[in-house]
Amino acid sequence: MRTKLGVVVASLALTVGTTAILTAGPAEAGTVTQATLTINNGHHKAKGQYGNFIGFMVGGVTDGAGNPVDEGRADLQRKQPGKGWKTVMSFVDPTTLTIADYGSKAKGNVRYRLHYLGDATYAPTYSDVVTVTTLWNFKDTSACPNGHCHISGKLIPKARHHRILVQVKHGSWKRYRVLHTSVKGSYKVGVTGSRNGTKYRIIIAGTKSIVATSKRYRVIRY
Known part of the structure; x- marks a missing residue:
């Protein structure tokens, strides 16, 4: 059987005296x-x-x-x-x-x-x-060589030992794997498909500078 991989990229003061009254108004403001x-x-x-x-x-x-x-x-x-x-x-x-x-x-x-x-x-x-x-950017290298699929890629900007959660959908999204990128910022995990297509997604953890980012995949065996 052959397998293919579908991808969906998913804030005045007043002084009073006995003989005189002295008043001081606010300084004149500049033009609005x-x-x-x-x-x-x-x-x-x-x-x-x-x-x-x-x-x-x-x-x-x-x-x-x-x-x-x-x-x-x-x-x-x-x-x-x-x-x-x-x-x-x-x-x-x-x-x-x-x-x-x-x-x-x-x-x-x-x-x-x-x-x-x-x-x-x-x-x-x-x-x-x-x-x-x-959001995170990445070079996606996911593929299905000889019917064996994997989700893989490289983070942009490069981030080593960065956490990526992989989920699979069986009714609801469930944890599949937890990855950590290599020193070059790359990641890879094997996945399997089904005739109707098995859905996966990766969630790349956020930082102060970049928000958490997700990407979806669908693996079909035919």
Whole structure:
């Protein structure tokens, strides 16, 4: 019998005296501003496998009437898991910011925001946060040579001794094997099929930088 493998990739003080009343009002604030930052054509969230394109970021600063602000500095800031906000790019003209290809590929879980510092005329402000979620990528080498199937591959980025749970579906998902990648980030496990197709899935454990990622397979014997 032959076997084949199907794959499915699955936030004023007031002083009163006896002869006079003195009052002090708040200092006059600068003109209200609004900063914007989006990714992938107007979205605030993006998700993709490590190294894959997720879209370009675009930002800008306007006043309360929606007119572009072309004075003052704007900083693109990044926050990685467990770390504080860090300025990664600065712009002296915050009118419209096309941030080239910076951040256009998924390289780890990260958040971005635009910080307009303001000047003598315009008030400082922050944009809404853009959140990027990164999944594991892998080079899939699963196959069925001579009718003997295996699920195999190599993690991208490389991660040695990383945990991968293999499950098989018999009514519900049940544990089949627990793998740990080699020093080169590769993994392999033998699987068997059935005439109707036996379903398997791998669940690659998450880290601070990359979320847990799953991939499904169907092994058919015919």
